[in-house]
Structures are given as C-alpha cells and as structure tokens.
Amino acid sequence: MQNLNKPVYYGEYLELNKLLDTQNPRSKELGNEAHxxxxxxxxxxxxxxxxxxxxxxxxxxxxxxxxxxxxxxxxxxxxxxxxxxxxxxxxxxxxxxxxxxxxxxxxxxxxxxxxxxxxxxxxxxxxxxxxxxxxxxxxxxxxxxxxxxxxxxxxxxxxxxxxxxxxxxxxxxxxxxxxxFSQSKEFNFWTEYQSVVDDMLSGDEITILDNMATLPKNSVDAQLENLKSTRETFETLFDEEKYNELVRDGKRKLSQKATLHALFILLxxxxxxxxxxxxxxxxxxxxxxxxxxxxxxxxxxxxxxxxxxxxxxxxxxxxxxxxxxxxxRSFLDLFNLSTFLIPRSKLPELPKSLDEIMNFKY
Ligand code: HEM
Missing domain, CATH: 1.20.58.480 (Methane Monooxygenase Hydroxylase; Chain G, domain 1)
Incomplete structure (x- = not known):
C-alpha cells in the first residue's frame, strides 16, 4: 500500500520494483541460462x-x-x-x-x-x-x-x-x-421485408433462366441450386423452429429475435x-x-x-x-447477416410515425 501523504514517485506509483522483479528464466535457475x-x-x-x-x-x-x-x-x-x-x-x-x-x-x-x-x-x-x-x-x-x-x-x-x-x-x-422498432400494432416490417426478398429472388431466378441458352447446363443447375439454398437460408430466419434447430446444432449462437433486430439495425x-x-x-x-x-x-x-x-x-x-x-468465433452470426441485406433502394418504407422517431433534424 502506498503512503498517500508522500510525493508521488514514478517507480513507486507503478510499483516497478515488483513488476521488474518477475522475469525469472527457468534455464537460469537451472544454471544454464538460455538468452x-x-x-x-x-x-x-x-x-x-x-x-x-x-x-x-x-x-x-x-x-x-x-x-x-x-x-x-x-x-x-x-x-x-x-x-x-x-x-x-x-x-x-x-x-x-x-x-x-x-x-x-x-x-x-x-x-x-x-x-x-x-x-x-x-x-x-x-x-x-x-x-x-x-x-x-x-x-x-x-x-x-x-x-x-x-x-x-x-x-x-x-x-x-x-x-x-x-x-x-x-x-x-x-x-x-x-x-x-420492427413491429408495432399497425406495422410489421418483416412481412414487407419478406415480400421484397421474394421479389428479389424471383428476379434472380428469371436472370438465371434467361441465360440458359448461353450457359452450359451444369452451370445453370449449379446457379439454381445456389438460389434454392439462399431461399432456404432466408426461410430459417423467419421459421422459429428451423432457426432454433440451427442454434441446437451450434450453427447459430444469437437468438432468432436478436438476429432479426440486428438485421433491422444494419438495414x-x-x-x-x-x-x-x-x-x-x-x-x-x-x-x-x-x-x-x-x-x-x-x-x-x-x-x-x-x-x-x-x-x-x-x-x-x-x-x-x-x-x-x-x-x-463469437459474433459469426453478425457476419452472416450480410446474406440478408437488400439494396437500400428496395428497403420497405417505414410508417411516418416510426420514421419520425428514428430521425432527428437540426
Ligand atoms: C514460441 C512462441 C509460442 C509457441 C511455440 C506457442 C505455441 C502454442 C501451442 C502449440 C498452443 C496449443 C496448446 C499447446 O499444446 O501448448 C498454444 C496455445 C496458446 N498460446 Fe501460444 N505459443 C507461443 C507464444 C505465445 C504467446 C506470446 C502468447 C501470448 C499470450 C500465447 C498464447 C497462447 C494462448 C492464449 C493459447 C491458447 C489458444 C487456444 O486454446 O485457442 N502463445 N501456443
């Protein structure tokens, strides 16, 4: 314990005598110091x-x-x-x-x-x-x-x-x-978000099918398979049972509710x-x-x-x-949220009352 009435002295304040007396190489103690x-x-x-x-x-x-x-x-x-x-x-x-x-x-x-x-x-x-x-x-x-x-x-x-x-x-x-913010009596963000995502994924499907004539069949199949798995990943986000199964299997850590709200903040x-x-x-x-x-x-x-x-x-x-x-990894779920981002231009419009709470002007 330091004497609080004494002038403060650098080495004593930092207790350097203790700190610098704790480097004791075992090799030295055994008589053959390794540098x-x-x-x-x-x-x-x-x-x-x-x-x-x-x-x-x-x-x-x-x-x-x-x-x-x-x-x-x-x-x-x-x-x-x-x-x-x-x-x-x-x-x-x-x-x-x-x-x-x-x-x-x-x-x-x-x-x-x-x-x-x-x-x-x-x-x-x-x-x-x-x-x-x-x-x-x-x-x-x-x-x-x-x-x-x-x-x-x-x-x-x-x-x-x-x-x-x-x-x-x-x-x-x-x-x-x-x-x-994402849910209230008059507004459920997630219903609107899901319909934007559905439109986006259907658009992707049309693009893939439009390219069918110019791309090899296995490449088109791979793209469709990819799209299917993206759809399934989106589904897990909204299906509580499926989401909890991922948590049980150690594939997700954050709860479904926390994940959805984190996504809302990112969006x-x-x-x-x-x-x-x-x-x-x-x-x-x-x-x-x-x-x-x-x-x-x-x-x-x-x-x-x-x-x-x-x-x-x-x-x-x-x-x-x-x-x-x-x-x-601790916050891998946050990294994976990028899967669920949508272009800013397609973000559902928020009700005026909510928009006002989330903004301020000066
Ligand atoms: C010559 C330098 C070093 C070597 C060869 C080395 C090697 C290893 C090895 C092989 C392990 C796995 C456990 C085991 O079987 O021992 C380990 C674990 C660990 N080492 Fe080092 N290490 C070195 C330096 C350091 C330094 C400077 C730190 C700084 C604190 C450090 C911190 C750790 C930690 C925290 C773990 C546990 C990692 C985990 O379980 O995820 N190591 N180290």
Whole structure:
C-alpha cells in the first residue's frame, strides 16, 4: 500500500520494483541460462497485461449491458471502449513479430523446461473468450475433460462459474431482443421485408433462366441450386423452429429475435437512432475479426517454431491452433447477416410515425 501523504514517485506509483522483479528464466535457475527465455517471458507478460486491460473494458461493458434499459449517452461510452479494445488488438497481433525474432533453435534451448505449461492455460484469455460467448462444450478438437484438465482446479472452477452466468454475449443478445422498432400494432416490417426478398429472388431466378441458352447446363443447375439454398437460408430466419434447430446444432449462437433486430439495425443504420447501435455491432465484428487474426498469426508462428511437433500443453500444436482460429468465433452470426441485406433502394418504407422517431433534424 502506498503512503498517500508522500510525493508521488514514478517507480513507486507503478510499483516497478515488483513488476521488474518477475522475469525469472527457468534455464537460469537451472544454471544454464538460455538468452531468449527472457524475451519469451516478457512477451507473454506484456500480453497478459493487455489481456487484463481488455478484461477491464469488457467487464465495464458487461455491467452496462446488465441493466434492463440503456440510455443513448451510455452507448457512446460503450463505442469508445470497444474502440480501445480494437487498438489493443492491433498491438497483440504486431507483438508476435517481436516473438518471432527468436529462432526455433533458440526456443529449443529452453522449450522442454516449460512442459506442461502453455498459453493454453492463460486464464485471462479464457475469461475474455467466455465473456464474448465462447462455451467450453462448443470447442473443436479438445473435449471438456482435456480442456479443463490442463488448468488448476481453482482456475477451472472459476471459469466454469463465469460460464454458467450471464456473459457480455448474452446481455448484448438481450439488448438486441429489446429493440422496439420492427413491429408495432399497425406495422410489421418483416412481412414487407419478406415480400421484397421474394421479389428479389424471383428476379434472380428469371436472370438465371434467361441465360440458359448461353450457359452450359451444369452451370445453370449449379446457379439454381445456389438460389434454392439462399431461399432456404432466408426461410430459417423467419421459421422459429428451423432457426432454433440451427442454434441446437451450434450453427447459430444469437437468438432468432436478436438476429432479426440486428438485421433491422444494419438495414436502417443511416437513421440517427441507429448510429450508435450500428457502431457497436460493427465493433463487435471487428473485435471478433481481431481475435481471429491473432489466432491465425499465433498458429502460423507456432508452426514456424514447432513444425509438426506437439505443443508444450500437449495439443496437436499448429493443427489445433488452426482449427481454434477457424471455429472459435463469437459474433459469426453478425457476419452472416450480410446474406440478408437488400439494396437500400428496395428497403420497405417505414410508417411516418416510426420514421419520425428514428430521425432527428437540426
Ligand atoms: C514460441 C512462441 C509460442 C509457441 C511455440 C506457442 C505455441 C502454442 C501451442 C502449440 C498452443 C496449443 C496448446 C499447446 O499444446 O501448448 C498454444 C496455445 C496458446 N498460446 Fe501460444 N505459443 C507461443 C507464444 C505465445 C504467446 C506470446 C502468447 C501470448 C499470450 C500465447 C498464447 C497462447 C494462448 C492464449 C493459447 C491458447 C489458444 C487456444 O486454446 O485457442 N502463445 N501456443
């Protein structure tokens, strides 16, 4: 505890004596120091500090979204904090360049001393994943027992407790579900939207059939097949049972209601009332993309360091990391919404009363 009456001194304020006394290479302790182990430790520690800051931001957002009603003024703070996370993610990716100045042979000088420790056991990274809606049972390549078995009992229990409760993901879902504009007594946006989509897809079918004479039959068949599957994808959006089946199969995460409302925001994002909600949805996609980029870059780096060797945490190494990068996505449903966008010129006209609420002039 600092003495609050003393003048503030840089090193004491930042508690540098503690911070800078935590780089202890195992190779040095064992009497044969590997030069690059210090870099390895510092790079990991810096990552954990940034994870701590990301969690600080995500937890503050979680507290905001736990409310049953959120004012617009608070949403602008949400946007700023999401922006901050995006900037940090940029550093997370770039920092791998520093790690890669260590060659695979230099890594081999101390790698075996680390077993079975691994970034796989980064509890803060798992907390971030859980807050963003990633569930233990949804992981590919690692089952629950293997995944939790790598962690100390108290860490595994803490993470499971976190996973059981509301996460930022579930609260954002609830916030989207509450969005009031797409349906009212006198207006159902979705009926009008479906008729625009039907017209659009029928138009596509006519174009394909018109080209029949000039294109090979198998190409026309493929296009018709594609169109059929687009129609089916649209149907799942409006058929509650079919949609819930996709959720059960792990093909969708967001509820049907939240998905429809997110789509409404994307379609009418130009309306002032949706500026902030649109920026939030857009930032959530950026953050999902940011972690995916980090995972890909980290997987490539691990490949470069290890070749096809297994990781110190006992996974298949590069193969596991590649699959995690492809599958561990939080807001994939938002990305998939682009399937359902229609040209601005074909957007159904909103009733005047609603249009007035969604606009302001000055
Ligand atoms: C020489 C450098 C590195 C190598 C060769 C490497 C390798 C690996 C491997 C093979 C795994 C899979 C689990 C296992 O079997 O161990 C893993 C997981 C992980 N590593 Fe690294 N890593 C390196 C550096 C880093 C750094 C600097 C961080 C920053 C915190 C990091 C964070 C993680 C995380 C969070 C996981 C879990 C990923 C997941 O389960 O999706 N790694 N690493």
């Amino acid at each position: 690059d182990e210090t870099l390895f430790i510092i790079v990991h520690q810096v990552y954990e500090l940034w994870f701590k800051q990301i969690l600080h931001e995500l937890n503050s957002l979680h507290r905001v979204f736990l409310r049953d009603q959120i004012e617009d003024s608070v949403l602008s703070r949400v946007v700023l904090r999401l922006e901050r996370i995006k900037k940090i993610q940029g550093i997370l990716v770039d920092q791998l360049d520093v790690m890669e100045t260590m060659t695979p042979m230099d890594f081999l000088e101390f790698r075996d001393l680390l077993v079975p420790a691994s970034g796989f056991q980064s509890v803060q990274f798992r907390e971030i994943e859980i807050l963003l809606g990633l569930k233990t049972d949804q992981r590919k390549e690692v089952d629950r027992t293997y995944f939790l078995g790598r962690l100390k009992k108290e860490d595994a229990e803490r993470l499971m407790e976190l996973e059981k409760g509301e996460t930022l993901f579930t609260r954002i879902e609830a916030w989207l579900e509450r969005m009031p 009418y994002r130009d309306r002032p009332i949706f500026n902030l909600p649109y920026m939030i949805l857009s930032s959530l996609m950026d953050i999902d993309e940011g972690f995916t980029s980090w995972r890909h870059r980290h997987a490539i780096m691990a490949h470069r360091m290890l070749g096809t060797k297994i990781g110190t945490g006992g996974s298949s190494g590069h193969k596991y990391l590649k699959s995690a990068a492809e599958n561990n």
